[in-house]
Amino acid sequence: MKQRISGLGVIKFLIYVFFILFLILPLLAVFLVSFTNEPVNLFGSLVNLEQLKLTIEQFKNATLDNFKSIFSRGHYFQGLLNSLYLSFIVSIWVLIICLPIAYGIARTKMPFKRTISALSTIPLIMPTFISAFAFIIMFGRAGWVTYIYNALGGEGMLIDPYSMTGIALVQIFFFFPYALWPMVAAFRVTDVSLEEASRNMGSKSWLTFVTVTFPLALPGMLSTALVIFAVSFSDFGTPIILAPSDLNLIVVDAYREISGFFNWGGAAILTVIMIAVAGFVYWLQNFLVKGRNYDTLSGKPKQVKLIDNKALTIPLTVFSGFVVLIPLLTMGTVILQSFAKTWGRDPLPSGYTLDHYKQIFTSSLGNIQNSLILAGGALIVSVIVATFVSYFVVRHRSTTLDFMTTIPLIVPGIAFGIALIQAFNTAPLQLTGTAIILVIAYSIRRLPYMVRSTVGTMRAIKEDIEEAAVNLGASRLTAAVTIVGPLLLPGIAAGSILVFVTVIKETSISILMAPASWAPMSLAIFQNVLRAEYYSAAAMSVILVAIVLILQAIANRLSGGDKT
Amino acid sequence: MGSVVVDNLRKDFDDVTVLRNINLDIKEGEFFALLGPSGCGKTTTMRCIAGFESPTSGTIKIGGKDVVNTPPNRRNAGMVFQSYALFPHMNVFDNVAYSLNIKELRQRNVLKKIGTYTRMLNSKLVKYPKHIEEKVMNILEYVELTEHAKKLTSELSGGQQQRVALARALVMEPEVLLMDEPLSNLDLKLRHTMRNTIRRIQQELKITTIFVTHDQEEAMSMADRIAVMKDGEILQIGTPTDLYSNPETPFIADFVGTSNIIPATVIGEENGLTKVKFGDDQILESSTVTDKKEVQVIIRPENLKVITSDDAQTDNSFEGVVQFATYLGSTVRYDIKMGDQLLVVDTMYESGDSIIKDGSKIKLDVSPERVLLI
Structure with a gap:
């Protein structure tokens, strides 16, 4: 067909412009700044000759100093090492604690399986900075855990929340569900007949597990560990609350360089390194799962015989119960704190009050409003972009767009935020500090969820239905709007809620980029925690979690509620 | 209604030539079948005529007009898809009215445009004008689906869905009706009934029809003329009796009967x-x-x-x-x-x-x- 300027063509062009402007160029700019050591005005160079000359001048002075300093100056290098160490420890421990739980859920008739499954979703609804904050009020000097520990004869604190251990614990107990469900799936699909063969040859059941079951599930677990590694490495909420000033972590360093010292070069080099590490882990993980697909095992359903040996299942339940209890207690602590009159060094608050909520609804209603408006805005942008992206990805097989929508999945939030701030700091496109760039940042960051949801639905819409509409006289655009659009609605609805929820939970972008006039709930909670205003922080957290919970319930209902 | 003339059509997909030297001269009102085994290029030929594939070279004329550069939505070649391709979110009436809505969209009146667009998204919001209502009900009566007008297409039987697809293509008064293996999803008995229905409608409306099938019995019993295709080429064109008694190649002799x-x-x-x-x-x-x-x-x-x-x-x-x-x-x-x-x-x-x-x-x-x- 001859290339004509069609409605769809224009939209495709605009989508490309959107991605290049707000994703590719900012990332490119941050990469360049890591050499020039000062902000580069890419957009200005495109429209202004003077600026272009200036930019070229900057490049003439480009150095590799920053890269050198990473490995010579102990500060940044130590931050990177610490972050890698943290992520490594977290992913190993997550694997260790998930292994028995996943096995229990997939292969045994352990008691309270449903309850444990249900409770294991709690970490998913709590943003990590709230969990981290909750750890302070549990394990801190005045925390109830510390009280119990001291009452039992312990000295000082059981665990210092403001430490590497504290950060690792929060991440372990709040990231384990990301590993649990893939591991359950891996245990479910491994061929049971092989285990039966092993048993048949006289092997004891524990030996079968060690020699057959575990090795079969190993590749799946490795890739899961890498997912946890990436999640932990990119996590900003936990370290920003809990990292003591003498503990360098790369995400915190990067944040401090940009928001404390306006050290563009330093922030840029840290951003580049963060993206490099995250990209490598993503590549490695993709490399591992290549050729494997744990979701689409069809054909004859194998009847797995569930183990019902009490000596095994009861310890499994006890262990699993302990693991899921900690997030539950964390949530309970936040709720209790939000209703507490005062809560000092006692196991329970001295009394209960609704004052903190009253205060929020009188003075901080704006934050809730901001969150909802910003999330709504991000939702609208991502619905529009994702709908057309999935159309182009599925119908035009646009691999470029497919690739571009996976970039936000890899780039850590704090890195993406720094890139945007840097790129839109000056005219002609001075957007830093506006709600517009905030909404765009949110929507791009969460676009992959939306696109995944809509692409799935789009694939299910047969192409001939669209052709039929064209055959009946509709232009491609009209066919897309009147036929594909309505059929895509379920996918859009499911993706929308996910985007809305994650934007409300979003920490790194909010803390880094939100202007005071548009402070969302997460930023308000963060500031309250920093000011040690724990009661209002707790109340706001409860409201945030409640909103997330309600929306998640709606999403589950929409998607049929059969997904784990 | 018009003739369809295909001249020296060639179609390459990357390096593979899927159609070569296709020449067809289909007369006004003729029922013409493209017959051949799967992969012979019959569907590609039809999709070229419909405009979903653009030929590498050659011309296609519908009603005397060269349509090679006409986009598929402007060719007025109603198509019945193998899978029927009914719009699953619309009821029978809305499905059939789709092309009439599109015609309304082409009017200049902005208010009417918005109204029509809204109606296409949800027909409960904006009422159909009288002329569309009448036209749709007429064609539904013709294919005996009047009482099913408000049903979703998924609630209909295979044969009924087939007739919706037919009505939807016919209501736009196409220059040519294209049918891509329309009977392959029906069971044997229904297939015989539908053969007669399609043939009757084609005769009554005198509509130029191109019918793609791999079933020689279907082609023989329905078509005025048949083009037998193999490996992207036309082997022979003739009336059913012609092909049966004077096959030009052993392949046709064996494929036709x-x-x-x-x-x-x-x-x-x-x-x-x-x-x-x-x-x-x-x-x-x-x-x-x-x-x-x-x-x-x-x-x-x-x-x-x-x-x-x-x-x-x-x-x-x-x-x-x-x-x-x-x-x-x-x-x-x-x-x-x-x-x-x-x-x-x-x-x-x-x-x-x-x-x-x-x-x-x-x-x-x-x-x-x-x-x-x-």
């Missing part, structure tokens, strides 16, 4: 009859005149007569052994071994006839006019 195809050598000519030799020195006469030396003998199963008694008068016959007999009600089909070749013979069966036993030596008689040499 069943044929016995025996390789043979021409050994002479006598009284206008060609003599051929095959097998173990068996000789047959054919009224086909040929200048080839090596030929294929084509004989239809029903043209062979089985002769059991040795003394019967046989002018033009050869010998064989019955492998086994299949009783089919009104006919009996014999599989007969001749040398190392297997032949098929259909004989009429009347009650009381006996079926020849397996292993019997028999003679097969055929009149020279029924022996075709290719």
Whole structure:
């Protein structure tokens, strides 16, 4: 067909412009700044000759100093090492604690399986900075855990929340569900007949597990560990609350360089390194799962015989119960704190009050409003972009767009935020500090969820239905709007809620980029925690979690509620 | 309604040529079938006419107008898809009214445009104008679906869905009606009924129709003319009787109906009859005149007569052994071994006839006019 300027063509062009402007160029700019050591005005160079000359001048002075300093100056290098160490420890421990739980859920008739499954979703609804904050009020000097520990004869604190251990614990107990469900799936699909063969040859059941079951599930677990590694490495909420000033972590360093010292070069080099590490882990993980697909095992359903040996299942339940209890207690602590009159060094608050909520609804209603408006805005942008992206990805097989929508999945939030701030700091496109760039940042960051949801639905819409509409006289655009659009609605609805929820939970972008006039709930909670205003922080957290919970319930209902 | 002329059509997908040298001259009001095995290019040919594929070279004229550069939505070539491709979120009425809505959209009135767009997204919000309402109900009455108008298409049976697809294509009064294997999703009985329905509607509306199928029986029973395709080329175009009695290649002889195809050598000519030799020195006469030396003998199963008694008068016959007999009600089909070749013979069966036993030596008689040499 001859290339004509069609409605769809224009939209495709605009989508490309959107991605290049707000994703590719900012990332490119941050990469360049890591050499020039000062902000580069890419957009200005495109429209202004003077600026272009200036930019070229900057490049003439480009150095590799920053890269050198990473490995010579102990500060940044130590931050990177610490972050890698943290992520490594977290992913190993997550694997260790998930292994028995996943096995229990997939292969045994352990008691309270449903309850444990249900409770294991709690970490998913709590943003990590709230969990981290909750750890302070549990394990801190005045925390109830510390009280119990001291009452039992312990000295000082059981665990210092403001430490590497504290950060690792929060991440372990709040990231384990990301590993649990893939591991359950891996245990479910491994061929049971092989285990039966092993048993048949006289092997004891524990030996079968060690020699057959575990090795079969190993590749799946490795890739899961890498997912946890990436999640932990990119996590900003936990370290920003809990990292003591003498503990360098790369995400915190990067944040401090940009928001404390306006050290563009330093922030840029840290951003580049963060993206490099995250990209490598993503590549490695993709490399591992290549050729494997744990979701689409069809054909004859194998009847797995569930183990019902009490000596095994009861310890499994006890262990699993302990693991899921900690997030539950964390949530309970936040709720209790939000209703507490005062809560000092006692196991329970001295009394209960609704004052903190009253205060929020009188003075901080704006934050809730901001969150909802910003999330709504991000939702609208991502619905529009994702709908057309999935159309182009599925119908035009646009691999470029497919690739571009996976970039936000890899780039850590704090890195993406720094890139945007840097790129839109000056005219002609001075957007830093506006709600517009905030909404765009949110929507791009969460676009992959939306696109995944809509692409799935789009694939299910047969192409001939669209052709039929064209055959009946509709232009491609009209066919897309009147036929594909309505059929895509379920996918859009499911993706929308996910985007809305994650934007409300979003920490790194909010803390880094939100202007005071548009402070969302997460930023308000963060500031309250920093000011040690724990009661209002707790109340706001409860409201945030409640909103997330309600929306998640709606999403589950929409998607049929059969997904784990 | 118009003619469809395809001239020297060629289509390449990357390096693969899927269509070459396609020439069609379909007359106004003609029912034309594209027949061939899967992968022969018949669907691609139709999709080129509909505009979903653009030809690498060649021209396509619909109603005398060159449409190669016309986008598919402006060709006015109504198509019935193999899967019907009904809009699953719309009821029967909305499905059929779709093309009429599109026509409304082409008007200049902005308010009307918005109204129509809204109606296409949700027909409960904006009412259909009277002329659309009437037109849709008329066509639904024509395909006997009036009482199903407000049903979702998923609530209908296969045959009913098929008629919705047909009505949806017909309501736009297309220049040409394109049907891509429309009966392949129906069960046998329904397929026979739908054949008649489609044929009746085509006759009554006198609409130029192109019908893609791999089922020769379907093509033979419905079409005015058939183009037999293979490997991206047209082998032969002709009326059903033409193709059956005068196939130009062994492939057509076998694809259109069943044929016995025996390789043979021409050994002479006598009284206008060609003599051929095959097998173990068996000789047959054919009224086909040929200048080839090596030929294929084509004989239809029903043209062979089985002769059991040795003394019967046989002018033009050869010998064989019955492998086994299949009783089919009104006919009996014999599989007969001749040398190392297997032949098929259909004989009429009347009650009381006996079926020849397996292993019997028999003679097969055929009149020279029924022996075709290719």
